[in-house]
Amino acid sequence: MIKHLRLAAFVIAGVAATSAAHADVTVYSAGPAGLINGLAEGFKAKTGVQVNVFQGTTGKVLARIEAEAANPQVDVLVSASWDTANDFTQRGWLLPYTSPNAATVPDFLKSETAVAQGVSALGIVWNPKSGTPKPEEWADLTKPEFKDLVTLPDPAQSGAAFELVAALSGTAGNWKLFEDLAANGAIVAGANAAALNPVLQGAKAAVFGAVDYISFAGKKKGESVEVIFPASGTVVAPRPVMILNWSKNQDEAKQFVDYILSDEGQALVAKAFLIPARTDIPADRPVIKDLKLLEIDSTQVYANRAQMLEEFSKIFSKK
Amino acid sequence: MTPTAAHARDNDPASGSASTAQPEVSVDGVALTIGQNTILRRIDLALPPGHIQALLGPSGCGKTTLLRIVAGLLTPSEGKVRIGGATVADASSGAFVPPERRGLGMVFQDYALWPHLSIGGNVAFPLEMRGVGGAERKTRVAKALALVGLSGFEARSPASLSGGQQQRVAIARAIVAEPRIVLFDEPLSNLDKELRDQLSTELAALVRDLGLTALYVTHDQGEAFAMADSVAIMRGGQIVQNAPPEELVDAPADPETAEFLNLGPVFTAVERDGAWRLTDADLALEPPSAFAGQSGANSRKARVLLARRALSLTAPGTGDCDGTVNHSLFRGDHHLVTVALDRPAQAAAAQPVATHPVDVLVVSERRIRTGERVGVRVLPDRLRWFADA
Amino acid sequence: MSTPGTTRNPGPVVWGAAAALIVLVAIPLLFIVLQAIFPAIGQGSLASPFDGVLDVLTDPKLVGMAGNTLVLGLGVVVCSAVIAVPLAFLRALFQVPLARLWDVLLLIPFMIPPYIATLGWIMTVQPNGYLKQVTGLDAGSYLFSIGGVIFVMTLGVFPVVYFAVSRTVEAIGGRYADVGRVFGASPFTALRRVTLPLSLPGLAASLLLVFAMAIEEYGTPAALGRQAGFEVLVTGIDTRVSDWPIDLRGAAVLSLVLVMMSLGAFMIQLRILANRSFETVGGKPQAVRKRPLGIFAIPVVAAFAIVTLLAVGVPLFAIFATALSKTLSGGLSPDNLGFDHFRAIVADENGAFRALVNSLSLGIATAVITGVIGAATSYMVVRTRFRGKGFLDALTVMPNAIPGVVVAVGIILAWNQPWLPVTPYNTPLILLMAYCCILLPYPVRYANAAFRQVGDNLEAAARVFGASPLVAFRRILFPLVLPSLLASMLLVFAVATRELVASLLLAPVGMSTISTFIWRQFDQGSVGLGMAMSAVTILITTTIPLLVTLASGRRGPM
Incomplete structure (x- = not known):
């Protein structure tokens, strides 16, 4: 003792x-x-x-x-x-x-x-070994090829993911894209790393709206992963x-x-x-001038944050 | 080494006479009340040096509680405890000497050997606590173990010993530091009878050889009688009688004590026309002087102990009363015969049902068959009379 | 017989334990309560008390979260008991083949951080996971459900019950059950009527611990439950603490709800134990004899093997497979395997080595301190009577119910007051205090059960033979409870070494621990490096207890 x-x-x-x-x-x-x-x-x-x-x-x-x-x-x-x-x-x-x-x-x-x-910018992170066609656009991930193969970072846990959701759903509250994702079996996986991990292992094919720098670093280390910035635009953090x-x-x-x-x-x-x-x-890596940025009215978006997160989680807990 | 109560007494010159000697242990008016429960009421005890005092009573009578108060494991709510002349607990002043500074030895009912220490470690503990050096410790442990017949057991674990051996270790531990006083808390009650008899004899010899003053709690009267100079009978938190064993047998303080000591049956006697008879048997008795000479007061009642040692068998019609043998038990060197005494003639007619059979125990040299008629003779000076309250 | 008029006054042991409890547990707890009442306590203001407490408590989600928490806690308790109690009885009463091996293996779940074990399970059973890669089986996504959360958490915590019960039953030694059988009870009835009730203190204490661990654990419900919409109080608390605007008071209020639950379990345990005496280590030491299993040896070994495979094999396989894979997407092909990640740790990449040393030192210090305080506290609770001991006893169980993150907040609030002349805050000492606070319940619960089983006379004898209260504690009681205490200290060491949630918030500037290091690797996508670090940690934290067990084994079981 x-x-x-x-x-x-x-x-x-x-x-x-x-x-x-x-x-x-x-x-x-x-x-x-x-x-x-x-x-x-x-x-x-x-x-x-x-x-x-x-x-x-x-x-x-x-x-x-x-x-x-x-x-x-x-x-x-x-x-x-x-x-x-x-x-x-x-x-x-x-x-x-x-x-x-x-x-x-x-x-x-x-x-x-x-x-x-x-x-950092948000993009689609896709595993080329997943046997899925390379996605070019956000909406590609609602296609049947990606049935049950998509993860999303939780906008409640990632500020950037939230801004992407806000930008894509628009101030009018057009949730169709996310409803389609949910209908296609996409899951909300937690923080950025939790969304990326199953894609790297091959359990899933793509992350919808992943923070890009982690995937670039992974790619450098030899991970089978690609970052795609849709031409329709994305958000940066x-x-x-x-x-x-x-x-x-x-x-x-x-x-x-x-x-x-x-x-x-x-x-x-x-x-x-x-x-x-x-x-x-x-x-x-692609820099800002290489990207099309989606506009959001941050004052209004952040004022409605709780409401939007509520709506978002309702869509993904429906299935 | 801290000056302990036990050693403070070393200054007293040893005195030959018990009456003038400083009591080794004295308990004055000790009582313990917890909430509404009175566990002990006004206990007084004084043990001269070398005295072996037994506390005898049924379970729940408070004897172990009293022992734990002397040990310092409990505090009295009234009264005073002195060890070797020094006050170790005094409820009125709040003075309290913790157990470790009372310099005692103690043997527990469940042995309380420490399972993580070897036999040697267990026995050496009291010496260690007194700051005795390693080499001396070793010889004294060996000596103590030799005294209890377990020489060479130092390295073994308590779990590897039988119950009797474990209790011997506990005894060695209690005496190893040569305390003046040893407390025994039903030390033999967990052992089987044969072992108990053997150990109690050994223990008595050991305690006397070492000149220990001992307080010995037990519920076994044989053990108490074999060990003790005096036996305190406890009942309901009180000492009802404290006397040498012979005196207890001769003159139990009350019928309950007589029954507890299993001396014989106690019956009710009634006085009619100046003569005393048992109410339920055809037996006239001669009362001691305290009960005689007050005739006229008809229907006075008393209780009387028909102790075995007051009765003997004789041929039918030649004794004080006749009876029928119920059964007979061979006890090795004698037969113990149960005799149902004949009922009084008039009572049998008047109250045929309400009378209780009077069964007495009588020692016989010869075997007597069940159903045989015998006479019973009474030695009046060996009867014990109790005034009816 | 011994309790009335007892002389056991609170001695130095008691005062020391009480002081330590107050500094380590009561003060942070007090600040959590203050935070729940005064929203601006963080700014040092007592303005607008109770403002908005009602909003938190009337939030309709609260009922759902509280209900889920209860379901989770009870589910894990029941499942742990179902797995652990039979194994523990078999281990304690029979000659189970390879018994020491199972004991060592079942210690490993303690060494695997829950978030790592969960990640291991995810990586094993998710589509294309290791299970598919190795066996071709597909387990689907059942893991992401309430059942999955309970399953993974049970596998992590049931050894708590296993060790507590097997130790208790071993102490009982089948001796009393033999008595029962003599009086006509069948073996099963003897088990149910004699041995089981006698092992209650150990069982109740360990189940309480499991309940508290289950409702407090963050990683598993966050990783598995959220996807299934299964929100518990802890995840709700975490959201309030990490989602801007930070709502510390909301987190504090929810934490107090959680504490109430844990106290409820504690009260139930007290009632179960009330008025019963469970002294089984009496003064009559007896050798323990175990019975042979006969033909049942094979099914029993199979049961141990299956449980061990699930609790230890699967997570360890996932951890080592990931740590040895150069890339995650490369899978388990031979050309993708290598020691690159381990090399990175040895090369001290990102301060990995430093983090290891930090955590191991903290783990050892926490184990020693909680062991000493735990023994003293438990002595005070079980063996003395004085006013306020019930309160102190309750204090020892509460940290178990408070999520690590809230303990961390309480500690910051308490020790970052500007008027304090010296403060451990922002020094590594604060992590030590946090770990001690969070982990104190383990030694206390274990030692409580152990003290309850030590006969009164063993201490009384020491006192009569000249030992002061302190010496009697040190020489007699402490060694008697040491085996239990040591087991809990090893547990504390393992858990402290990998504590994540409080460390994330409390780590002093510039200091990282094993868990914050691993977590950072995961957060930045370097799963392999994180898993390699986990593997190293598990190896170290398993080896040390193993050495201790072997060393103490040589001295004999007691």
Whole structure:
């Protein structure tokens, strides 16, 4: 027993020692862990400023910020949904800042208080080994060849998926496409990874509206998978970077935002198969100008969010 | 080593006379009430050094509770307990010495051997707690095990022993630290009779050889009589009589005690015209002086114990009363004969049904057949009379 | 006889346990309650109390979610009992061939994180899954149903019942059943009337634990139930915590509903055990003799083998197959197999190695701390009487009912207050506290059952022979409950090493654990790397208990 206690003391001491190193900038980030870790390392190498990262889904990151509200810890936040930027701006939690490196970021990817780190787009992710014809359009997945072979990410769990549903159903509430999908045996599979997994294994043939960068990365590793962006249009999910106005390290926070938007930072973004926010950075994948974007009225769409999710889940729980 | 109550007493010069000696254990007015339940009421006991005191009673009489109060496993709600002159529990002042500082030995009914320790580990525990060093511990454990006839059993596990052997280990554990006082909580009741008789003899010898003061709880009177200098009969949370075994047999305090001790049947006697007779048998009795000399008061009642030792058999018509033999039991060196005494003539006529048969037990040298007529002779000075309440 | 007028006053053991319970459990719980009452507690404000509580409680979905939770909990309890109780009795009373092997194998489900096991099952039985690839059978999509959720969860938790019951019955040792048979009971009647009732404390405690685990578990219902429209309270809570706008108070209110359910189960357990004495380790130690199985050896071994195959074989196969597949879409063809993912872990890609070390250290520390606190708490609950012990006992069961994510929120609310001069928040210590809070019920339940079975006189004897309360605890009671306690500590170690839900929210900046690492790999589509990490973890967390068991086995069973 004494030995155990000694071990515990050792562990606690070790644990305390790790925590003693103080963070200079604290970043909460959704999205690829590799990317944010790379950015943190690169930034430290360049400036000597330590970046401490908490990484999770957008939901977990926001829940942590909410719970910490009495004594906020975060300096810089990277969300996977632009909606976060709108909401935090409304709450007055953000520090207005325009990075000098943001000059070539298109206007729709920046505001006074937020700027995109990178952008992901939604597409059809299709397994060529599935024995199905290559789909070109969203509606192709309602065809009999895809009977029981389609998954959808849950719009309640993925902001981008929600925007796609909103864009495709339109403000008039035209749910025909989704009713057809449901009638064709498509299932709502949870978050993005849960929708993709059965397609990779061959249980399903295609994901309707998958976040693209994960599949690009998978393809690079040799997975049998293709990403198709329908010509009729799709939606993109810009990933906003924000500085919280309670930050006590605002200068370092600004430097970090500058670094994300620097040539080096944007190259790391491109390497994670995201579309770089800056249009002058090359990427090994279709970028925004290659895509047709569907318009949505985000104010109105987000006002009706609960209602639309309700409608959506009703359609898919009918069968 | 912490100064314990048991050792504080070492300062007293040993005194030869029991009356002047400091009692080793004394219990003064101890009572225990829990909620509405009175478990013990006003118990007084004093044990001189080397005294073996038995607590005898049916289950539920409070004897184990009293023992646990002396051990410190329970606290009394009234009264005082002293060990070796030092107060270890006092309900009025709230003083309480925990069991581990009372310096006692104890043997439990269920042995309470620790299953995860070896025999040696079990026996060494009290020494360890007293800070006795390893080498000395080893020799003392060996000595204690030798005393109970289990030499060389140190390394074995308690589970590998028979019940009798386990209880020997428990006894070794109780005496190994040479406490002045050992408490026994029905130590032999889990064993079969043969083993019980053997162990109780051994135990009595061991306790006397070691000069221990002992408090011995049991519900077996044979055990109590074999072991104890005095036996306290407990009933309903009280001590009804505390006396040496011989005195208990000679003069039980009340009919219930007499019956509990299985001394013989108790019958009702009634006084008519200055003479005492049993109500249900044709037997005239000579009362002791306390009951005589107050004649005139007709129909006075009393109860009388017809103890075995007060009766003997004789030929029909030659004794104090005749009767018919119900059955006879050979007890190895004597026959125990049950005799139904004849009913009084007038009572049989008046109340043919209501009379109870009076069956007495008589020791006989010879075998007597069932149904045989015999005479019974009574030794008046061996009768025990109880005034009827 | 021994309880009236008892002298067992609360000693240092009790005070220590009470203090630890308050810091680890009561404080976070208090903040959850505060959060349920005061919506703006997170901002440090007590404004508008009870505002909108009614909206949460009158939500028509709540009834459905609560009902589903109950169905799930009871379903898993019943199925676990059906599988585990017969196996446990066979193991305890008969000479089951390969008994030690089954024990070791049935420990493995504890080591497999539920979300991984679920994923393993999905990948095995979904169309074109491993089952189809290996045997050509197609299991269809029955997994995505209430039945599927109960099935997968039962396979993960029934060993809790198996080990608790087999240990208890072993302690009873068939001895009392023999007595029953002497008095004319058939073997079956003896089992039903004697052995079964005597094993009740172990059975009730473990079933309560299973119920609490089932209603608290997130991964399986989320992965399997949602597609079937099967929403339980935990998934509802998770939606409120991760769906913007974050609704912490809604989550807190729903959590309290969940806690009520668990407390209900706890009360039922107390009633079952009320007024019964279950001392089976009396002062008369007896050697245990097990009976031979005879011709039943073969069917019994077959039963053990089938259960083990389902609970251990299938998930492990899926995990290793995926970990060894270069790509998921490549399937189980020889040219697609390789050790690439394991190499990536050794090369510390994405901090895999660091995460392993972090989690293993935390696991060991959690096991030791909860073991010590658990033993002390349980001693306090079973062996002493003082005011407020019922409350403290209830405290030890509540964390089991609170979803990890809500415990995490409570801990943040409690320990991130600006006025605290020092705080463990944002240090690895906070994860340790969270794990201790979540896992404390395991050692407490196990030790409770063990303490109940130790005869009163064993402690009394130690006291009379000179041991202070603390020494009597350390030398007599603690060693007697140690086998049970050790088993629960190994369980804690395994679960703490892979705890996901609280870790996701609480991990201090810059620190990752095994589970957050795995989860990140899944989230980013690197299923193979995630499964490789799972495989390594399962190997490690199985090996350590195995070594401990072997080491303690050499010392004899007790």
